[in-house]
Structures are given as C-alpha cells and as structure tokens.
Amino acid sequence: xxxxxxxxxxxxxxxxxxxxxxxxxxxxxxxxxxxxxxxxxxxxxxxxxxxxxxxxxxxxxxxxxxxxxxxxxxxxxxxxxxxxxxxxxxxxxxxxxxxxxxxxxxxxxxxxxxxxxxxxxxxxxxxxxxxxxxxxxxxxxxxxxxxxxxxxxxxxxxxxxxxxxxxxxxxxxxxxxxxxxxxxxxxxxxxxxxxxxxxxxxxxxxxxxxxxxxxxxxxxxxxx
Amino acid sequence: xxxxxxxxxxxxxxxxxxxxxxxxxxxxxxxxxxxxxxxxxxxxxxxxxxxxxxxxxxxxxxxxxxxxxxxxxxxxxxxxxxxxxxxxxxxxxxxxxxxxxxxxxxxxxxxxxxxxxxxxxxxxxxxxxxxxxxxxxxxxxxxxxxxxxxxxxxxxxxxxxxxxxxxxxxxxxxxxxxxxxxxxxxxxxxxxxxxxxxxxxxxxxxxxxxxxxxxxxxxxxxxxxx
Numbered sequence: 550x551x552x553x554x555x556x557x558x559x560x561x562x563x564x565x566x567x568x569x570x571x572x573x574x575x576x577x578x579x580x581x582x583x584x585x586x587x588x589x590x591x592x593x594x595x596x597x598x599x600x601x602x603x604x605x606x607x608x609x610x611x612x613x614x615x616x617x618x619x620x621x622x623x624x625x626x627x628x629x630x631x632x633x634x635x636x637x638x639x640x641x642x643x644x645x646x647x648x649x650x651x652x653x654x655x656x657x658x659x660x661x662x663x664x665x666x667x668x669x670x671x672x673x674x675x676x677x678x679x680x681x682x683x684x685x686x687x688x689x690x691x692x693x694x695x696x697x698x699x700x701x702x703x704x705x706x707x708x709x710x711x712x713x714x715x716x717x718x719x720x721x722x723x724x725x726x727x728x729x730x731x732x733x734x735x736x737x738x739x740x741x742x743x744x745x746x747x748x749x750x751x752x753x754x755x756x757x758x759x760x761x762x763x764x765x766x767x768x769x770x771x772x773x
Numbered sequence: 774x775x776x777x778x779x780x781x782x783x784x785x786x787x788x789x790x791x792x793x794x795x796x797x798x799x800x801x802x803x804x805x806x807x808x809x810x811x812x813x814x815x816x817x818x819x820x821x822x823x824x825x826x827x828x829x830x831x832x833x834x835x836x837x838x839x840x841x842x843x844x845x846x847x848x849x850x851x852x853x854x855x856x857x858x859x860x861x862x863x864x865x866x867x868x869x870x871x872x873x874x875x876x877x878x879x880x881x882x883x884x885x886x887x888x889x890x891x892x893x894x895x896x897x898x899x900x901x902x903x904x905x906x907x908x909x910x911x912x913x914x915x916x917x918x919x920x921x922x923x924x925x926x927x928x929x930x931x932x933x934x935x936x937x938x939x940x941x942x943x944x945x946x947x948x949x950x951x952x953x954x955x956x957x958x959x960x961x962x963x964x965x966x967x968x969x970x971x972x973x974x975x976x977x978x979x980x981x982x983x984x985x986x987x988x989x990x991x992x993x994x995x996x997x998x999x
Contacts, residue, residue: 552863553863556859556863557862557863615985616982619940619978619982620978621940621943621981623944624943624974624977627970628974631958631970632784632970709845713847716850717848717944719850720947727851731854740855743855744855747855750846750847751843757846759842762842765887766891
C-alpha cells in the first residue's frame with residue numbers, strides 16, 4: 550500500500566512539481582480562452598450560413614461540417630503541424646492548434662446552433678418584420694437569444710469538451726497542463742505529477758459537469 | 774514543376790502511397806477492433822450503472838454519480854496517459870492498446886450512464902405504475918416496460934456521443950498503438966513524405982463520415998416523434 554502511495558501520491562514530488570504544473574494550468578486556461586471564442590465564432594458563422602435556403606450554399610456546408618466532425622481533432626492537428634511544413638508552411642504549435650481546434654469545435658458548435666435556430670418558430674421572425682426591424686436586428690435580438698436558450702445544455706457541454714480537448718495540444722509540445730505533468734513524470738519516474746494534473750482538471754471542470762447535469766435534467770423534465 | 778504538381782508530388786505521392794497503404798489498412802483494422810471493443814464494453818457498463826441507479830440505494834447512487842462526474846470531467850488523453858505511464862509504477866503494466874481501451878471505455882461508460890439515466894427518468898411514471906398494476910415486480914417492469922422505451926429515447930444522443938468518443942481512438946497513437954494515425958505517422962517518418970498522413974486522414978473519413986451522416990439521419994428521424 551505504501552508502495553502505491555509512493556508511486557501515486559508522493560507529497561514531496563507533488564510539491565516539487567507544483568510550480569511547473571501551475572504554469573501548465575495557466576497555459577491550459579489561456580488556450581481555452583483562445584479556442585472557445587474561435588470555435589464559437591466559426592460555429593455561429595457556419596450556423597448562420599447553413600440556415601440559408603440556397604441549396605448550393607447549404608449542402609457543401611453540411612458536407613464540410615460533417616467532414617470536420619468525422620476527422621479526429623488529433624489527426625487534423627498532426628496534419629497541420631507535421632504535414633503543412635512539407636508545403637513550406639510552418640504554422641507553429643499555436644497556429645496549428647488554433648486552426649485545428651477551431652475547425653473541429655466550430656463544426657460541433659455549428660450543428661448545435663443550427664438546431665437551436667431551426668427550433669425558433671417562423672412566427673418570431675415574421676413578428677420582427679411586422680415591427681419594422683431590420684434583418685440584423687431580427688437575428689441579433691429575436692432569433693439568436695431564443696436559439697441559444699433552446700440549446701444551452703449542449704452549448705455548455707461542448708464548451709466543456711473544448712476545454713478537455715486542449716490536453717491534446719500536449720502532443721505538439723505545447724506546454725499546457727498535461728504536457729508539463731508528463732515532463733515532470735519523465736524526470737522523476739513517478740506518476741504523482743500526472744495524478745496531480747488529473748486532480749486539477751477535475752477540480753476545474755467538476756462544477757461545469759454538475760451544472761450540465763442540472764441543465765440536462767431540467768430539459769428532460771420539461772419534455773415530459 | 775508547377776505549383777499543383779509540386780503539391781501532388783509531396784502530398785499525394787503515388788509511389789509512397791503504393792508502398793505504405795497496406796500499413797494504413799492494418800491501422801484501420803486496429804482502429805475498428807479498438808472502437809468495437811470500446812463501444813461494447815462502454816455501453817454495457819453505462820447501462821449497468823444506470824440500472825443500478827434505479828434501485829435507489831443512496832450510498833451506491835452517490836458513488837455512481839461521483840464516478841460518472843469524474844470520467845466526464847477528465848480529458849480522455851489524461852486518462853490514457855495516467856493508465857499507460859502511471860500504473861506501471863504500481864506494478865500493473867498495460868499495453869497501449871489495453872490502456873486506450875480501458876480509458877475510453879470508462880469515458881463512454883460515464884456519458885452512457887448519464888444518457889440512459891436521463892432517458893429512464895423521461896419515461897412517464899404511469900408506465901411504472903401500470904407495471905405494478907399488472908402485478909409485475911420491479912425488475913420485470915424495468916426490463917419489459919421501462920427500458921425498451923428509455924433506450925429508444927437514448928438512441929439519438931447516445932449515437933452522437935459514441936461517435937465522438939470512438940474518434941478518441943486516434944489518441945492511442947500517443948501511447949504507441951499502431952492504429953490509423955500511429956501507422957500513418959511512422960510511415961511518414963520512414964518515407965520522409967506526408968502522403969501516408971493524407972492516406973490516414975482519408976481512412977478516418979472513409980470510416981467515420983458514413984457514421985456521422987447516419988447519426989444525423991437518426992437524429993432527424995427520432996425528432997419527429999417528439
């Protein structure tokens with residue numbers, strides 16, 4: 550038992566690794582603060598375009614969204630990070646991570662938002678027109694608030710997934726929480742830094758998981 | 774060479790493709806095997822936990838909720854790394870394949886439990902009462918009346934979640950599993966050419982694009998019934 554504790558909850562190593570894990574956590578938060586808005590922005594753009602009626606616009610967009618939902622984000626990341634330099638285009642870790650995760654999470658956000666927009670009754674838009682509002686005012690003040698409310702649990706859930714996804718950036722040597730933990734682990738030959746990092750992820754994300762559970766249950770209760 | 778020819782020579786090199794596509798195909802087989810194992814064990818465990826939760830034993834339910842929350846909050850890659858690099862320190866060695874299987878099974882189990890539980894709760898109470906009125910005990914009511922309806926409700930969200938988690942098999946490449954991405958990366962290292970990576974991406978598209986389209990179809994089909 551003490552051997553187990555030695556390998557997983559070694560206090561000495563945990564204390565020694567804390568400074569670099571803290572740097573990693575900050576990087577994880579920074580990366581999330583970058584990728585979530587990028588994905589949301591792309592998602593809003595895709596969603597607005599895919600609710601248009603023109604088939605030449607709608608179908609290519611649906612295919613594009615499904616392609617980015619079908620390719621694992623890590624594959625997209627490696628393609629941009631290790632593949633593009635062969636074409637003389639080196640995006641660096643930040644560039645590759647931003648673009649790969651924006652495309653992946655943007656596709657998911659787009660699907661969620663599209664469902665939310667389509668659930669807003671047409672009468673709402675017509676009422677806006679009847680009040681003399683301009684098209685952008687109808688979108689911004691009537692359709693979007695209701696669309697977002699319709700799919701709020703899914704939006705929160707996807708945002709949670711995006712934050713968890715940032716751990717994948719460790720593969721291209723971005724010094725976020727998981728990367729730092731692995732560095733510390735390989736120096737100390739001890740799993741404690743990874744356990745501490747996992748605990749940090751849990752403490753950071755648990756409130757959101759609880760919130761999500763609540764929102765989902767409320768949505769199911771409302772449907773009954 | 775024009776720009777396009779140069780691009781094709783680098784990224785769609787026929788000679789490299791001819792040499793390495795069997796490797797990618799082997800990787801595809803590993804990905805499919807891994808995905809099938811994860812889906813079967815993850816869904817089965819998730820359903821088991823949801824059924825255990827209906828028994829309404831308080832301490833057990835707290836334990837289930839904690840485990841589910843834990844595996845919903847931890848990133849899959851963190852779990853894989855913890856199992857692969859961490860557990861050997863405690864004398865339990867996992868192969869990369871087993872570590873990826875175990876980690877993604879736990880993640881799918883957690884998400885599936887939430888969805889199954891939510892769906893069981895969404896079945897109207899009158900269905901339970903009707904079972905009682907027919908003289909059925911708790912388990913037969915659950916098995917013959919509630920679960921068939923709950924599983925129908927669960928299918929659309931479960932399909933999409935399962936696809937998303939199954940795509941995580943690509944993370945296995947980090948712990949030396951030679952699934953599609955792993956095979957493509959080592960082929961790229963051998964050949965010094967990114968064509969295998971393009972083949973790998975193509976293999977993922979061939980595998981997952983139909984599944985994503987199927988998920989979309991299931992979603993719209995079940996939406997009519999609401």
